[in-house]
Amino acid sequence: MDKSKGTAVHDKKYEKFMTWLHENNFPESKLALANFTNTGRGMMATSDIEAGEVIVSVPRKFLITNDSLTKIYGSKHALGPHQLLALHLVLVSRDKQSWWKPYMDLLPIHFNTMPVKYAKVLVGHLPTALKEQVLQQKENIEQDYLNCIKYLNTRNETMTREEYEWAWLCVNTRCIHMTIMDGTAKGGSIALAPMLDFLNHTSEAKIESGFNVRNQCFEIKTLTPYNKGEQVYINYGPHDNLAILKEYGFVLSQNSYNFVLLDKEVWDLYSEVESKRGYEIKKQILEGAGYAGDYSIKADEISFRLMAALRLLALPGTTEPGFDRRVMDWHDVVMGQTDLISTDNERKALIMLQDICKKVSAQAKNEIEILSRITETHPEAEFHPFALYFLRQIWNESNDIIEQTLVYLSDKLSRL
Known part of the structure; x- marks a missing residue:
């Protein structure tokens, strides 16, 4: 695990994001957005973090879930959780007055390091199995786009493929998988969680995560200690670099799961x-x-x-x-x-x-x-x-x- 120190990010968008969190009673954490030499942007420990500490706690109202979107779009549609979350991001990104704007402004602008966005000259040099999976991913995005267009037609709205692809990849790269929050929650278990989704992955990180019914927050607890200034990681799971590249657009410098x-x-x-x-x-x-x-x-x-x-x-x-x-x-x-x-x-x-x-x-x-x-x-x-x-x-x-x-x-x- 890289122990190099980061350089704190100071820009207006991030400051507005942190103000938004504070004004809406988002629990304080020992994390700050920072730039790191080997991994780009990630979360840095602002003070020492002990093993067993909760590093981030996301209240229910900050979680964008299938359940929360059903209250906005109803349940009389045929859209799956991923499709609906992506569609919601497109519509919210157009609303300059949206409550979510500080979060939306920090989402990635492009996904050009992901194979699904590669130029043809690079796609031709992907390993065979990865190439087949990437083509399938491209088909999935297209089919989800067409399904969302059918839904938007009922509302006399539309969107471009480029808008939807960006939103679909946002959901794909940033969503968390969580247990159902309560007995009434419907649909899938994926969610977007501001602040939490700035944490980078390493297979060496040891964490525990889940929805805490007592305080109505999705929490991540680290079982790995960190010193002030170090990058704090989570673990997306036991993935080899081909899977990580396809799903997230990066690779690990050392990955014991490679095959x-x-x-x-x-x-x-x-x-x-x-x-x-x-x-x-x-x-x-x-x-x-x-x-x-x-x-x-x-x-x-x-x-x-x-x-x-x-x-x-x-x-x-x-x-x-x-x-x-x-x-x-x-x-x-x-x-x-x-x-x-x-x-x-x-x-x-x-x-x-x-x-x-x-x-x-x-x-x-x-x-x-x-x-x-x-x-x-x-x-x-x-x-x-x-x-x-x-x-x-x-x-x-x-x-x-x-x-x-x-x-x-x-x-x-x-x-x-």
């Missing part, structure tokens, strides 16, 4: 090695055992699922005598009744993984090389410099994991 997904490579190898019939039979075996897909490697771990798929692939063809017996041996390994099918099978499976890793490593190195020259090869392309920096980091991290796995595989094969 490389090899689903495409494994299924491609199945197609190369097996006949069409053999492919279908072995895929059905994997599906039946619950081992189809989610094949990953980490810096210090090869997933059991991945090895299960490769051990099955390493079994002799489905038409050869004794295949059913060998599948039973495979099931014994999957069920943990034995460690290996055979030394020969294990060697073949490890060699297959070694070949996959070599191909993926070559791809990663190629992507790193292309991205290092992309401003020269595409001088006309416009993208945020951090977008390129984060994307290069993603590929470097993937290659590091693959290289460590190759060292492990080489050592393991030499001992078989």
